[in-house]
Amino acid sequence: MPNMQPYANPMYFMVLVIMLLPLMIALARGVRLKVYETIVSAAFIFLMFTGAKWQEGIALIAYCIWQVVIVLVYQRERQQHNRTGAFYAAVILAIAPLAIVKLTPVFSYHPSLLGFLGISYLTFKSVQVVMELRDGTIKAIRVWPFLRFLLFMPTISSGPIDRYRRFEKDYENVPDHNDYVDMVASGIHYMFLGFLYKFILGYFFGTVLLPQVAQAAMSQKMAMGGTGISWALVGYMYCYSMYLFFDFAGYSLFAVSISYLMGIRTPQNFNKPFLAGNIKDFWNRWHMSLSFWFRDFVFMRVTFYIMKHRLIKKRVHISQVAYLINFLIMGFWHGVTWYYIVYGLFHACAIIINDMWLRKKKKSHLPSNRWTKALAIGITFNVVCLSFLIFSGFLDTLWFH
Structure with missing residues (x-):
């Protein structure tokens, strides 16, 4: 029997779509x-x-x-x-x-x-x-x-x-016929985009390129006596970031695709996250269903609790504490290891600093044009990639093993 783990190989999709055909035909006729x-x-x-x-x-x-x-x-x-x-x-x-x-x-x-x-x-x-x-x-x-x-x-x-x-x-x-036809068309589009992301780009960055860059980083570490930051480590940071995005975004596209074929508009998980102009904008684009869940059920509730019980007076400090709690919990959710926890705290600090900058920018009336926006995207991209390097656990391997 072929591997029937979700979205593991093309055979899984073939079997699944064949089994869904009766459901799809019925949905096209307005019946579930x-x-x-x-x-x-x-x-x-x-x-x-x-x-x-x-x-x-x-x-x-x-x-x-x-x-x-x-x-x-x-x-x-x-x-x-x-x-x-x-x-x-x-x-x-x-x-x-x-x-x-x-x-x-x-x-x-x-x-x-x-x-x-x-x-x-x-x-x-x-x-x-x-x-x-x-x-x-x-x-x-x-x-x-x-x-x-x-x-x-x-x-x-x-x-x-x-x-x-x-x-x-x-x-x-149940969607009407025309709506469902549009859903099927979108589902097929997402499926093939998922193949491109996960099985081609994700494979290239994660299976082909990443081990080579990791080995180069380890070799440079040995040559440098375990000190300094090598160019290979920087290369690993970018390579892992690309792998993480294409692999997970591809997987999410598969889930959305099959959902659409089943007549359910499951929300998207990614919206061009590497074009984010700041770290808050990034979290409105990256793993959106998770970030919105934490926003609604952790951040907002912590904020409300602090305000209700008047634990902190200044509103700006309330949001800062809520960000720290929110991302600390998110870090622990990924795993009880130092790099996941640091990853969460890193993003909490990044958002706090970003909020401080936006308040200062608003008061100072700094210029805003395509060049400053491009600079903001570039800075955000590199900050995010640095956080993914922490998240990868490679620094743990590089430094302590």
Whole structure:
């Protein structure tokens, strides 16, 4: 059997599209084959966890039961009492499996038995639902729609992170014929663009070029006696940044493509991030579903909490603290290692400095033209690439191994 991990090879797409054809034909006629879609989705999710990954499949089942119980119990609690303590408990319990998976490598050489492919993205969805139940933007949750949202097959492994209300609206409102034809055309376009990104450009930068540049950086380090910054290390920084973008953006395009074929407008994850004019603009373009999730469910809530309890007087200091907390959590989410944590703090500091600069620029009436905009893009690009060098963990290998 060919590798049936999501979007691993062209054979996966061939089999998947063939299986989706009946669903696509029905959608073109204004009908969603819900039972057939469920069967196909379940089959492909099952194939993700066959063979050596069967334990991850068991963990996924246990995880879903856990999250369903938390959501239903909290929903009932909110309807009857709406206590703040119950809300915090529900959020902590929803995050607990992911926290255990992330922290286990710190204390053990063996990965957690609770881990499975996609646990982070399912956790983002679960916590989102709990928080929106608290806010009242989600009035009620039923088991099957919640599981359908949680286990949406195209995005289960690595996102993009959709929103429950937006997803349900797409699912229940089948597009008309012309809209669906446009969605299929867009889906095919995204699929071929994903092939270019992931299997050609991502392969070139990550598999062909990156090992050579890494070896050159290691050799130059030895020649320089372990001191100084080599040109090969700078080359590694740019090469890894290109690989990271094309590989992940290609993967995200595949998820969006298959979603469109299934009649669901899953949001895009990338919007020309290397053309960002500042670091805040970058986070409005890079891994957007994640950055917007952190903005809405971490940054804004931390800001509101500080303001409500009057912990900090100056608004500018409130946002600075919120940025630090937001990106520190994001760093820990990637992993409990120094370079992920430093990566998060690096971006928090970059945004704080950027905000200070924008305030100064506004007061000073500095010039703004195509040359200053090009300079801003160039500076942002290099700052981001430096952060990706930290994120890659290569400095850990270079300095400490």
